[in-house]
Amino acid sequence: MNEFDLIAKYFAPLAGPEGLKLKDDAAHFSPPAGFDVVLTKDTMVEAVHFPAGRYGSEVAERLLRVNLSDLAAKGATPRGYLLSIAWPKNVDHVHMQDFANGLKSSNEKFKISLWGGDTVAIDGPAVFTATLVGTMPEGLSVTRSGARPGHDIYLTGYLGKGYFGLKGLSKQHVKNDLFYKPAPRLELRTIIRTWASASIDVSDGFAADISHLAETSSVSAVIETDELYWPDDIQKWLANDSGRLNILLTHGDDYEVLFTAHPDHRDEIQKAAQTLDFKVQLIGRCGLGQGVTITSEGHPLAFEQTGYKHFQ
Amino acid sequence: MNEFDLIAKYFAPLAGPEGLKLKDDAAHFSPPAGFDVVLTKDTMVEAVHFPAGRYGSEVAERLLRVNLSDLAAKGATPRGYLLSIAWPKNVDHVHMQDFANGLKSSNEKFKISLWGGDTVAIDGPAVFTATLVGTMPEGLSVTRSGARPGHDIYLTGYLGKGYFGLKGLSKQHVKNDLFYKPAPRLELRTIIRTWASASIDVSDGFAADISHLAETSSVSAVIETDELYWPDDIQKWLANDSGRLNILLTHGDDYEVLFTAHPDHRDEIQKAAQTLDFKVQLIGRCGLGQGVTITSEGHPLAFEQTGYKHFQ
Numbered sequence: 001m002n003e004f005d006l007i008a009k010y011f012a013p014l015a016g017p018e019g020l021k022l023k024d025d026a027a028h029f030s031p032p033a034g035f036d037v038v039l040t041k042d043t044m045v046e047a048v049h050f051p052a053g054r055y056g057s058e059v060a061e062r063l064l065r066v067n068l069s070d071l072a073a074k075g076a077t078p079r080g081y082l083l084s085i086a087w088p089k090n091v092d093h094v095h096m097q098d099f100a101n102g103l104k105s106s107n108e109k110f111k112i113s114l115w116g117g118d119t120v121a122i123d124g125p126a127v128f129t130a131t132l133v134g135t136m137p138e139g140l141s142v143t144r145s146g147a148r149p150g151h152d153i154y155l156t157g158y159l160g161k162g163y164f165g166l167k168g169l170s171k172q173h174v175k176n177d178l179f180y181k182p183a184p185r186l187e188l189r190t191i192i193r194t195w196a197s198a199s200i201d202v203s204d205g206f207a208a209d210i211s212h213l214a215e216t217s218s219v220s221a222v223i224e225t226d227e228l229y230w231p232d233d234i235q236k237w238l239a240n241d242s243g244r245l246n247i248l249l250t251h252g253d254d255y256e257v258l259f260t261a262h263p264d265h266r267d268e269i270q271k272a273a274q275t276l277d278f279k280v281q282l283i284g285r286c287g288l289g290q291g292v293t294i295t296s297e298g299h300p301l302a303f304e305q306t307g308y309k310h311f312q
Numbered sequence: 313m314n315e316f317d318l319i320a321k322y323f324a325p326l327a328g329p330e331g332l333k334l335k336d337d338a339a340h341f342s343p344p345a346g347f348d349v350v351l352t353k354d355t356m357v358e359a360v361h362f363p364a365g366r367y368g369s370e371v372a373e374r375l376l377r378v379n380l381s382d383l384a385a386k387g388a389t390p391r392g393y394l395l396s397i398a399w400p401k402n403v404d405h406v407h408m409q410d411f412a413n414g415l416k417s418s419n420e421k422f423k424i425s426l427w428g429g430d431t432v433a434i435d436g437p438a439v440f441t442a443t444l445v446g447t448m449p450e451g452l453s454v455t456r457s458g459a460r461p462g463h464d465i466y467l468t469g470y471l472g473k474g475y476f477g478l479k480g481l482s483k484q485h486v487k488n489d490l491f492y493k494p495a496p497r498l499e500l501r502t503i504i505r506t507w508a509s510a511s512i513d514v515s516d517g518f519a520a521d522i523s524h525l526a527e528t529s530s531v532s533a534v535i536e537t538d539e540l541y542w543p544d545d546i547q548k549w550l551a552n553d554s555g556r557l558n559i560l561l562t563h564g565d566d567y568e569v570l571f572t573a574h575p576d577h578r579d580e581i582q583k584a585a586q587t588l589d590f591k592v593q594l595i596g597r598c599g600l601g602q603g604v605t606i607t608s609e610g611h612p613l614a615f616e617q618t619g620y621k622h623f624q
Contacts, residue, residue, distance in 0.1 A: 043432050
């Protein structure tokens with residue numbers, strides 16, 4: 001089966017109208033009137049971003065979800081995606097079918113469709129790249145650079161899902177499920193669009209990501225971890241060893257959203273979050289100057305490394 | 313140097329305003345009023361699509377140009393791109409600088425800019441993926457499926473540049489130059505937008521690509537090769553061996569545009585091409601039914617394989 005047959009069999013059924021049945025040179029997207037386009041792109045390499053040989057639906061779901069998290073952090077509405085796949089030459093077609101099943105499941109859940117891309121062979125690890133396309137009402141845009149001294153800092157949900165997705169912890173925090181199916185915070189886009197002055201998704205590690213945001217906005221930040229919300233099982237796990245907090249603050253892959261907002265909007269933000277039945281927690285404050293201070297019981301925490309880095 | 317430093321040093325200087333200095337989760341693009349968005353994505357794998365170890369400006373230029381060719385075939389105006397790079401772990405930074413130089417050169421030539429993407433490490437061959445974003449006046453769209461029986465078939469320029477880019481031939485057709493710097497036919501977009509009923513870029517191989525177009529449009533096609541234009545050096549090379557025509561009809565990587573148009577527009581198309589001082593040649597006709605016949609001196613040519621295929 002050559003790449004045209006593969007595309008026709010596994011991927012064309014997932015195409016939206018923008019994808020022209022995956023039979024064209026390019027996708028054609030007419031954004032709704034009054035909307036801008038938001039684009040993000042992420043790559044996953046076998047044995048770096050997912051275990052060797054695990055080419056199936058889980059990887060497909062994770063690939064889309066981590067990209068959707070970037071759109072969620074910007075308050076954008078996802079529309080569709082282009083996909084580039086480099087398959088190892090001897091890959092079994094059962095993996096391709098399973099991979100396509102993972103895409104299908106995410107398409108349905110997040111109301112997106114496949115618009116294009118390409119499939120090539122590689123003599124090496126599999127490489128999956130997705131470009132997600134979303135829309136945002138014209139004139140609205142939430143970047144990492146809009147935080148100002150005095151703005152509040154919020155975290156959606158809680159940290160640790162990335163870490164426990166690898167290690168497991170309890171019935172609530174299940175290994176693999178959490179890792180392969182992070183939940184992009186798309187339901188919070190109205191809050192982010194309306195009140196966020198700056199935002200970032202928590203992917204590299206909370207400590208690294210708040211540093212990225214503060215640096216890009218040219219503000220300092222103080223975070224108070226004593227007030228951080230944790231589910232019971234994580235709270236217990238943390239209580240056993242004071243060093244464990246550092247792990248959850250630096251591990252990454254949480255796919256929550258960190259955002260800042262003017263303090264005037266505190267009540268509106270909490271009310272909107274309650275309406276959505278979703279936890280959006282005030283965890284700190286931006287200040288003049290630069291640098292991020294993360295405190296526990298009144299003392300600043302020290303970090304050897306704030307998040308995962310390639311090429312270190 | 314970690315990936316954040318790499319991006320800041322080599323890639324951030326290439327970013328357009330849509331790329332937010334490559335410091336954000338996503339790019340933000342406001343298409344001009346009255347324009348749709350056209351997207352295409354292509355991957356190049358080391359030792360498959362370019363020689364092993366050749367990571368520099370040439371690969372960067374080729375990556376952008378082959379994607380730009382897809383936009384050109386659709387009549388779109390290129391705007392910017394997202395880039396995913398999987399570098400082998402031990403890659404020398406001199407290659408990254410050189411790669412960035414190649415992007416810069418294409419940015420200037422084609423009036424595009426870098427909007428985002430990511431950089432990861434791979435224990436294997438380098439993998440480069442670009443997503444090109446272009447625009448098209450709202451309501452206009454040239455797909456592969458619009459050809460109808462009776463429509464003319466046109467080819468821009470001539471075939472053989474892909475083949476002689478690998479083999480070399482003469483001062484005009486220089487090895488490597490032609491391979492790494494194919495010329496996307498963006499200058500013809502007005503012709504394509506205005507008169508093309510269907511179009512495709514010649515990348516897989518002329519015989520394969522006319523077959524894709526005919527199949528997607530549900531028409532048959534007859535091509536008469538005796539009338540094909542060739543520059544003198546290629547004409548001489550062809551005259552030496554009657555089997556050589558088949559090579560140029562199937563090799564691919566020509567990055568010309570094959571398009572169809574209603575015969576009423578013959579004069580307008582030729583006049584527009586002359587104004588642009590560009591060769592746009594009438595080479596065949598669509599008919600009822602299906603199948604592609606490529607003839608030479610009145611006889612149909614036979615092809616063992618019509619173009620390059622992965623996973624064969």
